[in-house]
Amino acid sequence: xxxxxxxxxxxxxxxxxxxxxxxxxxxxxxxxxxxxxxxxxxxxxxxxxxxxxxxxxxxxxxxxxxxxxxxxxxxxxxxxxxxxxxxxxxxxxxxxxxxxxxxxxxxxxxxxxxxxxxxxxxxxxxxxxxxxxxxxxxxxxxxxxxxxxxxxxxxxxxxxxxxxxxxxxxxxxxxxxxxxxxxxxxxxx
Numbered sequence: 001x002x003x004x005x006x007x008x009x010x011x012x013x014x015x016x017x018x019x020x021x022x023x024x025x026x027x028x029x030x031x032x033x034x035x036x037x038x039x040x041x042x043x044x045x046x047x048x049x050x051x052x053x054x055x056x057x058x059x060x061x062x063x064x065x066x067x068x069x070x071x072x073x074x075x076x077x078x079x080x081x082x083x084x085x086x087x088x089x090x091x092x093x094x095x096x097x098x099x100x101x102x103x104x105x106x107x108x109x110x111x112x113x114x115x116x117x118x119x120x121x122x123x124x125x126x127x128x129x130x131x132x133x134x135x136x137x138x139x140x141x142x143x144x145x146x147x148x149x150x151x152x153x154x155x156x157x158x159x160x161x162x163x164x165x166x167x168x169x170x171x172x173x174x175x176x177x178x179x180x181x182x183x184x185x186x187x188x189x
Contacts, residue, residue, distance in 0.1 A: 034123035038101035038115075043092045047071065049084030049135060051112065052092065054100070061112040062127045063103055064151045066139035068165065068177050079169035079177050084135040091126055092119060098126070103144035114144060131155045134164020137177065 041054040049067025052060045068078025070085045092098055100115035108114055117126040127147070130136035131154045138155040140148050159166045170178040 035099050035118050035120070036101050036116075038099040038118070040097060040099050040120060043094055043096045043098055045094055046085060046089040046092065049081065049088045049130065052088075052098075052117065054098070059110075059112040060100060060115050060117065061108050061110075062130070063114050063116055063144050064139060064147055065127050065130050065136035067130065067136045068169075080135065080165035083164070083168075084130070087133065087135045088126070088130065091124065091129060092117070097121070103146050105144055116147065127151070128154055131158055132163070134158045134162075134166050137165075 041058070044053045044055065044057070047053055047059065048070045050062045050065050052062075054060055067084035067088070068081035069075045070077055070081035097120035099118045099120055100113070101118065102115055105114055118124065119126060127136075128151065131138065131151055138151050140151070158164065165177050172178050
């Protein structure tokens with residue numbers, strides 16, 4: 001609990017330190033019945049299925065999920081990668097207010113802000129919805145594990161129900177989705 005609070009405080013410091021470029025500064029909003037405490041920002045663009053750009057140009061990597069690659073110049077496009085990007089864009093198109101909630105670590109090794117993302121209008125937990133609809137696989141990287149049990153159950157249901165990529169893509173022996181060029185859709189390889 002203390003680590004989560006430290007992460008939220010770090011997000012708040014980040015939000016209040018971003019003023020001055022002409023865009024409205026992200027603000028810390030009080031916790032509500034539907035949203036956990038965090039930082040409110042506005043989506044500027046969807047980079048790919050699991051990465052957003054928000055107010056002030058900050059890149060946000062969604063914690064606990066991994067969508068197939070769709071834009072990495074050094075990696076092949078993953079099966080269902082473009083679909084995952086489009087789905088994320090349908091959930092949080094540019095201009096959508098969202099709340100970012102941190103975990104233990106504030107940033108990943110690429111400098112992106114790590115967060116659980118909630119759509120402000122209705123409280124939709126974006127990370128979980130990507131898993132539920134089969135647009136993402138579970139990706140647990142300790143110490144950011146606040147929702148691991150919940151995400152594990154959701155991902156299992158999506159896979160067992162052949163949702164999204166679980167029905168459309170060839171799987172590698174380790175259970176990961178193969179790149180689009182590695183197999184034909186529909187396989188379970």
